[in-house]
Amino acid sequence: MGEESVGGSSPGAVVAGRRKVFVSNANQDSITIINARTNRVEKTVVLRPAPSVEGLRGVLPFGLALSPDEEVLYVACAGLNAVAMLDAKTGRVSSYLPTAWFPVRVAVSPDGNTLYVANAKGFGAGPNGGPDFHAGPEGTYVGDITKGVVSILRVRDARVLRGATARVMRNNGFVAPAAGALRKADFPIPPPGQASTKIRHVVFIVKENRTLDELFGDMAGPSSDIAGESSLARYGEDAEVKGKGEPTVEHARVTPNHHALARRFAFSDNFYVDSDVSVDGHHWLVGNYPIELVEATWPPAYGDRFEFRADPEAPGRLIIGGASPRPEDYLEAGSLWEHLARHQVGFRNYGEGFDLPGGEGGEGLQPTGLRESINVPMPKALFENTSRAYPTFNTSISDQYRLGQFQHEFQVRYLSGKEPLPQFLYIWLPNDHTAEPRPEDGFRYHASYVADNDLALGKLVELFSHSPFWKDMAVFVTEDDAQDGRDHVDAHRSLLLVASPYARRGVSHVHTSVASILKTFDLIFGLPPLNQYDAAASDLADMFTSQPDFAPYTALPSDSRIFDPAKVVEPGLELRARPAPPSEPLDDPATIRRRMRERLTEQVDD
DSSP, rough: OTTTTOOOOOOOEEESSSSEEEEETTTTEEEEETTTTTEEEEEEEEEEOOOTTTOOOOOOOOEEEEESOEEEEEEEEETTEEEEEEEEOOEEEEOOOOEEEEEEEEEEEEEEEEEEEEEEEEOOOOOSSSOOOOOOBBBBBBHHHHHOOOEEETOOOHHHHHHHHHHHHHHHTTOOOOSSSOOOTTSSOOOOOOOOOSSEEEEEEESSSSHHHHHHHHOOOTTTTOOOGGGGGGSSSSSEETTEEEEEEEEEEEEEHHHHHHHEEESSSSEEOOOOHHHHHHHTTTTOOOOOOHHHHHHHHHHOOOOOOTTTSOOOOOOOOOOOOOGGGGGGGGOOHHHHHHHHOOEEEEETTTTTEEEEEOOOOTTTOEEOOOOOOOOOHHHHBOOOOOOOSSSTHHHHHHHHHHHHHHIIIISSSSOOOSEEEEOOOOOGOOSSSSSSTTTHHHHEEEEEHHHHHHHHHHHHTTTTTTEEEEEEESSOOTTOOSSSSSBBBBOEEETTTOOSSSEEEEEEEHHHHHHHHHHHTTOOOOHHHHHSOOOOOOGGGOOOOOOOOOOOOOOOOOHHHGGGOOOOSSSSSSSOOOOOOOOOHHHHHHHHHHHHHHHHOO
């Protein structure tokens, strides 16, 4: 797999014939062909769909089926929304057939004429709210309204095969829309060029679970071309906030800073998260597109039908969960963290990566916000560049506390001049996820958590824009998924803000996704693509201008009727929210190395 390989093969399916056995390897985009008599590997076939993405992974071969005469192997390519037809003897791909979203299993009729394809995500979710949406018995949740479908293909019909491969390549953005032949010149992926001369520092702020309409639906109107639905803007600028046992607040300004940032800088009304929920969402956010293991386990896990419960006397624990990747689903090329490290782009992470399977949250777990109960490792590049003073996901901890922790480190490390500011900062700001109201701690309503999040976001942009780094900085803001809200366009439509001196004021209507954000990072830093998704995605160039405006941003106060930061109490801490004093975390890599040297020195002295 090479010296730079991070993940394993991730075998996902096996099919046995009389002469050969075939295994699909999701992480390697390959099919292993084994001699059924000798049990020896005869050949490993790597699926290379187009010259323009040569060497990049993302095909995700999953389910397999063998024709009755054992001449053709059918491979469900979940990452391409297609089925590959391979010559079972040579392993050569003869055609790609378009399917619906995320094909996972295939079966062939006894006569070999018909192929049945199970597509886990069907045709997507579509809208789940608005005046023209009428909910069925399944409700509005994205996990319930996304229905699988079965494709039925006549695979020996020449009309079905004619032009099918070219269509799959166009659907995936590997060739130009009008292209016919698959030539590299049709739609070449640009090689890494020069890093941006205008933007040197990137901040990526990730929030939790909101649709666009929930926050910005109220920005639509007769004089606006924003595709929003005001009736769904429950966390907008003119919201009605209700709570059990609490007075109803009329005309509440839940997200004044989100709205001010959208008006001052750039935002999109045609942006969609690639994810359904947090587990796959946090994979996508760091370029670790979820393989079949993740996609096959989160639906039953979220439906309370897939949970390992180990005997308390047993020596180990089996747990499925956590938004951070496990070693079993590390990709061959790694994630954003390895991508940055390989190309010497310095980064610092705040909050991401601690949410590992088996981690337990709760009160009094500051500063990290999580107790790790089983031994699941973090990727090395991430482990060495992650703050131990900043909390991960834990709604018992306010985003004001997170803001204070970040401000303290930003001042001590970077504004002081002690260390150069890394080129890339990742900040997880998760309290717009919401939780049960805690009036005694300053959170009277569900909306109080969103207001907490809004104020922290505004103060972060204020901090950056008043710093000397603002002149060459871009701040990207998005959500990990949109599962907890409703949207009149699509249940996957979500928030995308870009704040920068070089942000083009106004709304972008260009169709984009999380992969588009990652592609834009590639372009800013002059990096090659990490995988097929950021390689083929549209970028965010429409949200930038060459005419900068260096004026700083000043955060707006919260509506005190729903959130007053002065009344926030951090459960488990005697003091109200304020930065913790600097400490020497036990698991800090520098601390570990220093203590090992001290111990070795002591041993030598002895």
